[in-house]
Amino acid sequence: MPSAVTQSNPTESPAQQMxxxxxxxxxxxxxxVRTLALKAALSIVDQTKxxxxxxxxxxxxxxxxxxxxxxxxxxxxxxRAGVRATFIDSGPGIADIERAMxxxxxxxxxxxxxxxxxxxxxxxxxxxxxxxxTRVTVIKWKR
Amino acid sequence: MSDRVPIIKIGELLLVSIQVDLSDExxxxxxxxxxxxxxxxxAHGVIIDISALEIVDSFVGRMLATIASMSRVLDAETVVxxxxxxxxxxxxxxxxxxxxxxxxxxAEKAFDMLRQSARFTPSGDDDAAxxxxxxxxxxxxxxx
Numbered sequence: 103m104p105s106a107v108t109q110s111n112p113t114e115s116p117a118q119q120m121x122x123x124x125x126x127x128x129x130x131x132x133x134x135v136r137t138l139a140l141k142a143a144l145s146i147v148d149q150t151k152x153x154x155x156x157x158x159x160x161x162x163x164x165x166x167x168x169x170x171x172x173x174x175x176x177x178x179x180x181x182r183a184g185v186r187a188t189f190i191d192s193g194p195g196i197a198d199i200e201r202a203m204x205x206x207x208x209x210x211x212x213x214x215x216x217x218x219x220x221x222x223x224x225x226x227x228x229x230x231x232x233x234x235x236t237r238v239t240v241i242k243w244k245r
Numbered sequence: 246m247s248d249r250v251p252i253i254k255i256g257e258l259l260l261v262s263i264q265v266d267l268s269d270e271x272x273x274x275x276x277x278x279x280x281x282x283x284x285x286x287x288a289h290g291v292i293i294d295i296s297a298l299e300i301v302d303s304f305v306g307r308m309l310a311t312i313a314s315m316s317r318v319l320d321a322e323t324v325v326x327x328x329x330x331x332x333x334x335x336x337x338x339x340x341x342x343x344x345x346x347x348x349x350x351x352a353e354k355a356f357d358m359l360r361q362s363a364r365f366t367p368s369g370d371d372d373a374a375x376x377x378x379x380x381x382x383x384x385x386x387x388x389x
Contacts, residue, residue, distance in 0.1 A: 125268045133266065136299065150300055150331040154339060157302040161269070215303040219339035 117175040122189070128160040131172045135187055138176055142183040144244050152185050152242035155220035159189045159238050162216045167191020167236055177241065184225070184243040192235035199231060250275045252282050258359065259283065259321075260352070262294040272308045279312055283319045290359035291316050292352055296327025306341040313346045322362055323347065324355035 118138075120131055135156040139149040156172075163170040170191030177186045196202045202217050217238075221227040226241040248265045259282055265271065279291065293309065295301065301309070313323040324347045328336075336343065349355035 125270045129266050129268045132300070147331040147334050150329075150335045151338065154300045154302050154335050157300060157304075158339075161302075161304065215340050219303060219341070222338050222340070223335065 117173045120172045120174065121169075122160050122163045122172055122191075123169040125164070128157065128164060131160045131174070131187075132157045134172075134174055135185060138174055138185045139242070141176055142185050142242075142244050144185065144242060148242055148245065151223040152187070152240070155223040155240055155242075156187050158216040158220040159187070159240065162238075163189045163191045163236075166196075167193035170235075179243070182244050184241050186239065186241045188237065188239040190235065190237045195233050195236055196229075196231040199229070203229075249278070252278060254282070254286050254288065257288055258290045258292060258356070259286065259288045260292050260294070262297070264297045267298070267305055269304055272305055276308050276312055276315070280315055280319065283316055283321050289321050290362075291321055291323040292355045292359070293323065293325045294327045294352055295325060295332075296329065296351075298329070298332065301328070301332050301336055301341075303339065303341060306336060306339075306343060309346050310343055317345075322359060324349050324358055326350065326352050326355045 118134060120134060121127060122131060132153055136149060136153050139152050144152065160172060163172070167189075168191065170189065170193070173188040173190070175186050177184050196217075203221070204218060217229070220240065223242075224240040225243050226239075228239040230237045248268070248271045250261060250263055250265065250267075250271065253260045253262075259279070261275070261279065263275075267275075282288070283291065291312070293312070295309075298305070309325055313325075316323045325343075326349045328348065347358070349358055
């Protein structure tokens, strides 16, 4: 059993690593996030929000990042549980973050809501992007 | 192999009940299948039941909007039914407005809605005559 990286909480589950290289992987990531959201006992609305955000971000990883991976885990902070999902690709990065985050700016024929929309759906959103790749980490906490 | 969503013809209506976790590929296939079926059958109404969908993300949302406008061009009205409350809340927060997409709480209400529009007139129904004068165009345009 790999130990949790930073947190000392004994109930911390090991991060689940999933490849995102096909359309079907996006569906699998979505389902895995739902399973974690259930474990964290998120409300139906919060489950729906984190799964939807994960769907958007996994698709970004696949389409814009040229594929990559997701790291999913149950996290705890004091008394509350949450779901953390990290999406990593080694694609070209996001050239204009401000535009990408503003929404309504699609570069893939979509609605351009992937990044801006998913940020609104989660409690914590961390984006790191450079020419060598993009890493987005989101967290949804149980209320 | 990707899943295929079945499209069922009932009179002048096409009924689509999405029971799978939609991949993007399946979503695009449904859009194409549905436009072909509308043309092949001359259907004037499409009911899409999404009550089994646990999420509607921007890709599926875009598909619904595209089907709605595509079907309108092909002389059919689309009604999306059964959206879960959590999905509706999430869609609104995501920023998807689904402009131009007609919705109803369930398939039965959608059926009534389509029946009232002039283009869909099931036989043996007195309401149909009234509906014709009601005008389909007004219904079709109110989304704009």
